[in-house]
Amino acid sequence: MGQSRPADQAGLRRGNLALLVRTLREHGALSRAQLAVRSGLSKATVSSLVTDLEARGLVHDAGVSAGGQGRPGQLVDLRPDSVCGVGLDVHVGHVGALVTDLSGEVLVHRKVVVDVPGIGPERALDQLALVANEAMAGLKNAIGVTVSVPGLVDTNAGTVPFSPRLRWRDVAVADGLAARTDLPLDQIVVENDANLGAMAELSTMDVSDLVYLTGDFGIGGGVVAGGRLVRGVGGFAGEIGHMAIDPLGPYCSCGRRGCWETQVGLGALLHACADPDDPIRDPALDLDQRMRMIRARAGAQDRRTLDALHQIGVALGLGVSYLVNLLNPSVVVLGGYFAALPEWLVEPIRNQVVAHVLAPGAGGAKVVGSRLGFTAATTGGALASLRRVLEDPTVVPVVQATEEEAPA
Amino acid sequence: MGQSRPADQAGLRRGNLALLVRTLREHGALSRAQLAVRSGLSKATVSSLVTDLEARGLVHDAGVSAGGQGRPGQLVDLRPDSVCGVGLDVHVGHVGALVTDLSGEVLVHRKVVVDVPGIGPERALDQLALVANEAMAGLKNAIGVTVSVPGLVDTNAGTVPFSPRLRWRDVAVADGLAARTDLPLDQIVVENDANLGAMAELSTMDVSDLVYLTGDFGIGGGVVAGGRLVRGVGGFAGEIGHMAIDPLGPYCSCGRRGCWETQVGLGALLHACADPDDPIRDPALDLDQRMRMIRARAGAQDRRTLDALHQIGVALGLGVSYLVNLLNPSVVVLGGYFAALPEWLVEPIRNQVVAHVLAPGAGGAKVVGSRLGFTAATTGGALASLRRVLEDPTVVPVVQATEEEAPA
Structure with missing residues (x-):
């Protein structure tokens, strides 16, 4: 019926x-x-x-x-201020929030350093709720929040079955956030960080087929095919960091061996760039600061730094060539730490892709650094919240009579 | 406007x-x-x-x-006989045709042994036109033909830019077929064999996310995500046979080294199973016959055959684990020669997938042998032709008045 x-x-x-x-x-x-x-x-x-x-x-x-x-x-x-979208972010070293209005303008952007794997999920959710409440204080027109998490996300349940990088298993993120804030459960969506990053990048360019890579200690992927996010049957698509590129290689945070992220994650770069006592490898230092030091050394033609970047670029390029052979995207967007180093990474990646992809000229695939950098996931989260309105404006209730004052 | x-x-x-x-x-x-x-x-x-x-x-x-x-x-x-769909097939060792009515019942199935790489594209198209004309003789209601080709296909242009296995470059398949038959050009579609196989398999099961592998001397992939074929921006998606799994490995038909199909293609199986003078490696023998010999030896617990099948299964499983990490499908369908050997291939594949996929239990992905076997591509081609009617019945012209005879 x-x-x-x-x-x-x-x-x-x-x-x-x-x-x-x-x-x-x-x-x-x-x-x-x-x-x-x-x-x-x-x-x-x-x-x-x-x-x-x-x-x-x-x-x-x-x-x-x-x-x-x-x-x-x-x-x-x-009316740009008629509704706003909120993106929240749980990551290895921080929790964050980003609020945009309907036009996409950023109204609020907060980030708090938190050792998420260290403090455990309950206290991490406490911190996330604090940041969310602060970011949303005074907002009367938020249409919903989208929480970005690196790892496997069950979007229907609002849970994280497994995130090796956060050391989370079966964490009820949506329930936990609803219990700590005034947010109604049906306005909280939980989503994989790379999926949100991919959608954020997609909104900035005129393409339908895109692969987005997160670059951090772990590596994730967001795939857009024919204009739509590839989610997979359980929402677990995009776990490219765990392709077993070298099954006898070093151990990964997931417990397996030789995953791609052991070769191209931030840990591999830092290890190749510098000895353990080098400030680049000091976890107490801000990541942006360490990236600036790597850029400065590479710019000064430091051989060890250049070799390390080339090594990462080649290993990245090989895996990217698998993705390009499989998906034939218009563009591969390098996010996260990769986006801070495009001058040294893009060329070796492109060379590997052209060498290993069957379609002539890599099927036209471009390799570019993200312009959103580390904010891609929260930007995508805010956008995902707004998309509810863009797809169905009737989710916003009728609040005013048009010709006269609304009856009291 | x-x-x-x-x-x-x-x-x-x-x-x-x-x-x-x-x-x-x-x-x-x-x-x-x-x-x-x-x-x-x-x-x-x-x-x-x-x-x-x-x-x-x-x-x-x-x-x-x-x-x-x-x-x-x-x-x-x-009325099942109101329209019919035609799938044509160019493969390494044959050209073929399959015609179904609107209900999917097979009306005609022809296959002619042809050494396609040996005779070159012009003579191969001659043979394809002959088979097409024979298969369609007496059909008044074909709604179009879809030509399956292994390799890169430019569907908009109806051309094959590159097929390593056929040794074709820039072959104008649609034009060539139109010139050799009465078929109007706008009723000829050219499509990758694995894409058609994937759509044929999809029509037999209640899933939205599926990966289909062709198994032949070359390996191709067809990906369905969220119910839709992943084509890529140029239609070149699915070239998984050329993932450079072992960049220092043996040379591939594409000219590169260590492509996945050098490890899991039919050539690798035959080489591992038997010495050069073994009838299993005699290209003059029918492939079905050689497959039956391999099955018989494996059934009789022949150690070399079992080892060879295990080796292929493990190498297949590793690559399949990449696809499952990336795409989180409900099912991975093994087509072509893999479909003749599921008793020996499915278990090692499944073990690799469970071992290397981040999502618990491989995200629920099943690994199954195709029920369509080597006819998946032509079945998918006939279905693709019929889909024009299933998506828009108005492509079939009004031919009769309903209440009375049509005016003369």
């Missing part, structure tokens, strides 16, 4: 509301007539839809168009 | 026509009232849609329902 499979009128209207919101987000303020032309909808339909969006507070009048061809028209624009 | 992005009434109707065709294909004959219940559409809409499908010759009356609850109703069913 009444299954959701056939397109129905309510679904059609939701889809068209979303189309108008996306059109305004891409183009900025437009008149109803311009919206009709750009969307392919009739003027009458556009007028009705705009009235609906106004009632939800998502759009407002934005002056009169300057003219051009046709009559001047009343402009409609998104 | 009038872009196709917003859902419009004509698109809605096409989608609903397709919904009824798929419903009938799954359930068999139904009354209009039953179709309304199963599809969620109104009875009036269903009646109008059925009239349309009748006019296109896709459905017909199929007697009166036996009753049950409700009034007895006139049944509607697909």
Whole structure:
């Protein structure tokens, strides 16, 4: 009975509301007539839809168009402050939060140094809740939060079955956060960090097929194919850091041997770059600071640093060539620490990819450093929260009458 | 102006026509009232849609329902012979054709032994056209043909940029076939063999995430994620046979070293199983016959054969573990020659996958032998041709008036 499979009128209207919101987000303020032309909808339909969006507070009048061809028209624009999205972040060395408005502008960005594997999941969730409460203080219009975690995430349950890097097993993140904050459980989504990073990168470029690599002590992957995230049946896709590239190689944090991340993770770079007493290997120092030291040495042509970067680049390139043979992406985006070192990593990666990919010229795949760097996951989290509105504006309730004050 | 992005009434109707065709294909004959219940559409809409499908010759009356609850109703069913789909196949050792009706029943299956790499692309296309013409002789209702080729396929152009196994470079398959047959160019699609195999396997099981491996002298992969084929930006996804598993290993047909297919292709199995003068390694013998000999020896506990199969299984399993870490599929389907040897290959593969995949229990991934075997690609090709109708029944023209004879 009444299954959701056939397109129905309510679904059609939701889809068209979303189309108008996306059109305004891409183009900025437009008149109803311009919206009709750009969307392919009739003027009458556009007028009705705009009235609906106004009632939800998502759009407002934005002056009169300057003219051009046709009559001047009343402009409609998104209200950027009508809703905001929140991305939270649990990582090996920190917890963080990033809040953006509907236009994507960053309103709040917080990061607190926390030894997450050291303090255990309960206290890490305490810290996460603190950061979340601080970041969201005074926000009345958050549409939801998305929590980024490195490792296996069961998105339906809001849990983390296994994260070797955090040393977490079966941690109920959504429940734990709901218990520590005023956030209702149905507005908390938990997602893998590389998946969120991939979606954040995707939003900055005009491609449909993308591979995103997180670069940290562990390595993760986010795959977008045909414009959609590849999640796998249980949501566990993208665990490329644990490809057994060298099954007799060194032990990995996951307990297995020779995983790719033992070759290309931050630990491998630091080990190759410097002796144990070198400040580059001092865990007490900030990671950004250590990256700057590596950049400075490489820039000064320090042989050991250059050799280490080349070694990492070649090992990265070999694994990336597997991904490119398998997925034929337009672009491979290097995130995390890789994004701090593109001058030295991109070329050896590209050489390996061209050498090992069957499609001529690596099937056109580009290798680029992320412009979002270490904020990709929280940016993607905020965006994922906002996407609920972009896909279905009716999740925002009708809060105001359009022609007159709402009845008390 | 009038872009196709917003859902419009004509698109809605096409989608609903397709919904009824798929419903009938799954359930068999139904009354209009039953179709309304199963599809969620109104009875009036269903009646109008059925009239349309009748006019296109896709459905017909199929007697009166036996009753049950409700009034007895006139049944509607697909006319299986209303259209048929054709899959053609160019492979290393043969060209072939398979024709199915709308219900998927096989009407014609032909295979001709041809040394495709030996005779070159022009003569191979001659042979393919001969087989196609024979298979389609007397068919008035073919909705199109899909040509399966192992290697890189540019589906938009209908060309094969590179197929190491066929020794083809830049072969215009669609043009070449159109020039040699009465087939119009717009009804010829060229597609990678593993992609077609994956779609054929997908149609036999209730999953959304699947990896299909072709097993032949070369190895290819077809990936389905979230119910959709992963094609990549240029259509070159799935070239897993050329993952450089052992970059210092033996040379591959592609000119590179240590590709996965040098470890797990049919050549590696035959080499490990037997000395050069063994009939198993005689290229003049039919492949099915050689497979039966290997099965017989393994069944008789021949140590060299068992060791060879174990070696192939372990090497297969390692590469499969990369795919499972990356894609988290429900099932990995072993096609081609692997499908002839599941008793000996599945267990070592599964052991490697469980050992090397981060998600507990390999994320639930099953490893199974294909039930379609070497016919997966042509079956998938016929299905791909039929899919045009299943997605948009209006590609079949209106050929008959429903209530009276069509005007002369």
